[in-house]
Amino acid sequence: MRDSLTGERDKPTPSVLVFGATGTAGKGVCRALHRAGYMVTCVLRDGQSPPHAAQSLHANITQPMPQILGQFDVVISCVASRNGSREDAWAIDHAAQMNILQVxxxxxxxxxxxxxxxxxxxxxxxxxxxxxxxxxxLMASGLTYSIIRPTAFFKSLSGQIPRLRKGKAFLVFGNGELTACKPISDDDLGNFIVDCITNRAKHNQILPIGGPGPAVTPRDQAQALFGLLGRPVKLRRVPVALLRIISGGLRLAGVLSPAAQRKADLAEIGLYYATESMLVWKGPEQGYSEEKTASTGTEHLFDHYAEIMRTGADVPRGDHSVF
Structure with missing residues (x-):
């Protein structure tokens, strides 16, 4: 088929195979693919339904997937471990991803x-x-790759809204300004990921990305939420030293107890997010850089907060919520 204006043959629409399509980020990617007119097939677990009426295949990503057949130009993986524990991480973030790469x-x-x-x-x-x-x-595979490293998701920074609705304080670590991030919405992230298909500047690149506007701290989040509630800011400060003591104690107990080991993994994740910014890391001496962290999109975290407060909607907490 030829373009009526240029006389050139139209390029066929790429066919895209999506893994992790039922998570909030995966749904954002599928929406973006749908808007862009791509042919989309989602790989799902048994019993799951594909978003946006996409075609679907069913498979267990923790096993080899010989049943997945077809012609696909692009594979997108939004798969991630649910809780980040040691066992789950290596089973999903590495082994399952290797299965997807083999497909x-x-x-x-x-x-x-x-x-x-x-x-x-x-x-x-x-x-x-x-x-x-x-x-x-992936980088050694020979495939054209794009590795997207987003800063923080809206849902991960919305977990305290139910607390505040009940009149409770906003929990912060230290003074509430130890960390910062540039939160990105699912749709802005989806648009950025889908642009990687055709944007050659994003090929064979590692791409850290955040949402629009300046970086925000937990204190900034608290001020925005209490402002929307029409109440004075009420903070409850949690000492970082307390987190370190809890984490260390669980780590010692984990020597004898697998259950304590799993709790220690989760405690260390909490400690990491309480003390490390989700911005571009320049190194031990220079720390994190807001300026080096690229921004994209139009949807701001505080607009997301305002919509939740306006509608009274349930907060999408999920496994990756901070609280």
Whole structure:
């Protein structure tokens, strides 16, 4: 088929295979693919329904997937471990992703787009090392790749809204200004990821990305939420030292108890997010940089807060909520 204006043949619409399509980020990607007119197939667990009436295949990503057949130009993976614990991280963030990569290679896909996380740039936790190990494998695979490292999701920064609705204080670590991030909405992230399909400047790149506007701290979040509620700001400060004591105690108990080991993993994740910003890491001496953290999109976290407060909607907490 030829374009009526240029006389050139139209390029066929790429066919995209999406893993992790039922998470909030995955749904944002599917919406963006739908708007852009791509042919989309989602790989789902048994019993799940595809978003936006996309075609679907069913498979267990923790196992090899020989049943997945077809011709796909692009594979997008939004898969992530649910809680970041050691066992879950290496099973999902590495082993399952390797299974997905093998599918992409077997089906001779040309491009692989990975949703990773910005925190892997300063790794201290099992899930960060698992993600980095897969990123390395992807870069060595020979496929055209784009590795997306978003700063923070709206849902992860909305977990305290139910507390505030009940009249409770907003929990902060230290003075509430130890960390900062540039939150990005699911739709802005989806648009950025889908642009990686055709934007060659994003090919074979690691791409840290945040949402619009300046970086925000937990104190900024509290001020915005209490302003929407029409109440004075009420903070409850949690000492970082207390988190360190809890984490250390659970780590010692984990030597004898697998259950304590899992709790220690979660405590260390909490400590990490209480003390580390989700911005571009310039190194131990220079720390995190708001200026180096690119922004994209139009949807701001505080507009998201305002909509939740206006509608009284339930807060999408999920496994990755901070509280």
């Amino acid at each position: 992409a290679q077997r089906l001779q896909a040309k491009q692989f787009i990975l949703l990773s996380a910005i925190c892997v740039q300063n790794p201290k936790l099992p899930f960060q090392f698992a993600k980095l190990a897969f990123e390395k494998a």
